[in-house]
Amino acid sequence: MSPVIEFNQVSKRFVLHKDQRKTVQERVIGLVRPRPPGDVFWALRDVDFTVEEGQSLGLVGHNGAGKSTALKLITRILEPTSGRVRTRGRIAALLELGSGFHPELNGRENVFLYGSLMGIGRREMERKLEEIVDFADIGPFIDTEIKHYSSGMYTRLAFAVATAVDPDILITDEVLAVGDEAFQRKCMERIYGFRRAGKTIIFVSHALEVVRSLCDVAVWLDHGQQRADGPAGTVIDAYLAEVNRKEKIRLENERTREGEESEDASPATESLFRRGTREVEVVRVQLLDETGEERAVFHTGKSLTIRIHYEAHEPITEPVFGVGIYHESGIWISGPNTGFDSVAIPRIMGQGFLDYTVNDLPLLTGRYSLSVAVVDSTQLHVFDLHDRLYQIVVHNDAGRERYGMLALRGTWRCDA
Incomplete structure (x- = not known):
């Protein structure tokens, strides 16, 4: 084979002129006066x-x-x-x-x-x-x-x-x-x-x-x-x-800003994304990887732990904790909770936390929103619901499934 395209140390420069002349008189003057030097923009440099x-x-x-x-x-x-x-x-x-x-x-x-x-x-x-x-x-x-x-x-x-x-x-x-x-x-x-x-x-x-x-x-x-x-x-x-690194920094900065803004948020603004009677409050949510490090970018097939920190202001018997996972398009992917999974929580009082861990994350590349909630044993009375307040980004670096939202990890059999 021989090269059909060769880029040999190619650079391309554009000069962006800030020409502010608007009137006819100024345009005529501009014909005899040299244009002011513009900003130099290198679209490509030594490629x-x-x-x-x-x-x-x-x-x-x-x-x-x-x-x-x-x-x-x-x-x-x-x-x-x-x-x-x-x-x-x-x-x-x-x-x-x-x-x-x-x-x-x-x-x-x-x-x-x-x-x-x-x-x-x-x-x-x-x-x-x-x-x-x-x-x-x-x-x-x-x-x-x-x-x-x-x-x-x-x-x-x-x-x-x-x-x-x-x-x-x-x-x-x-x-x-x-x-x-x-x-x-x-x-x-x-x-x-x-x-x-x-x-x-x-x-x-x-x-x-x-x-x-x-x-x-x-x-x-x-x-x-x-x-x-x-x-x-x-x-x-x-x-x-590199995208993951920048995304992590951006999301961490957004969370910091949102935390500062939430301290001054009015009840009306807060109710758009949160509701409940607050006998039990979700006071913090952490998204952790397999090493226990808090992060915003995760990978298909790796571990994700959603840690829900709560504070019960009075004794609560048999509470149910749950999470909701949504694709950025709005599709509700899953909604597990401790009630469905028969995880017994006899009573809570004061501060504590609960972990929901997915050891082999099936989500494919995309952006996802997470909800967390704590409700009573009937799952009809909401103590505290954070509706899609938490965002994660998932990348599928080397998985064998590339399209859609979920990795099914099925097996193939050929009878040829």
Whole structure:
């Protein structure tokens, strides 16, 4: 194999001018006076990597890390400030919505326009037209000006054309961010088909598990600088470790602020998230890992302990403690309690705590909210309920299940 894309110490600089001229007089004066120097912004700084023929490369990093700038340099939309970018072969690119098509032309005309830009004649594009229209699934709208298209229709047509011209290199930037579920599946099927055909793919997505399964190698960009490159799984694990670290700091800071604000909260504000008669109060909730360390980020398959600190202001017989686990989408995943699990608590008085431990956390990558509650033995009278007041982030670093909310850990049997 030989490189089809080479990034050799590439940097890209933008100058952001603070031009405050608003009146006609000020604009005229500005024609003879030099513009004031602007702020220099380095979108990329000394980025260096190569992509071999037939490889799939994933670009990962936060929003604004420089991923889209790198793609624009590969497609020659931008030129580097320093360094060198080399490419070999026909490139089809799906970048930001709106690039590549003319809004005043209809879908059919834009198909031929795209083909001409790729060096493909009208006769060949006519042979591909039926396949393109069928994949895009936009029916009679193919003869409508695309300025009237929805974002989903536009993306379907753009993807259909870009993948129909048989490129050597396919570049996609968040192609799954727009479109319905059926379209996303069709896109991924075609992308995997390109990979099986030995095409080179540059894939940008925040769906890291898709990057992990699709890409051979990856590059992690952080504020324009290259933090890591190598096998996709290794790079993604390093990126997630940094995300975990920052997420932990952020959530801890938010909890500190929320604690300060709750001291001054009015009863009306508090009642939005908490209710109960308070004969028993939940005074603190800790989220602990297997070492007993309090944290906000947990991992699939590892231990999670929810420690509920309480204070009973009077003797309470047979209280029931419970927790609720919710996905960020609002789906209630589970709601265990000591009553259902036949955990006898004869009587409480004063201060104490109760632990609920999940030794093998089945939650997959995502954000989750936790509720805690203490109720009477009938589970009808609420002493204290904290409704989704606690947040955790879960990452599935190396689990064999990647999609959905829960790891079922089932077994397979093949009778072939």
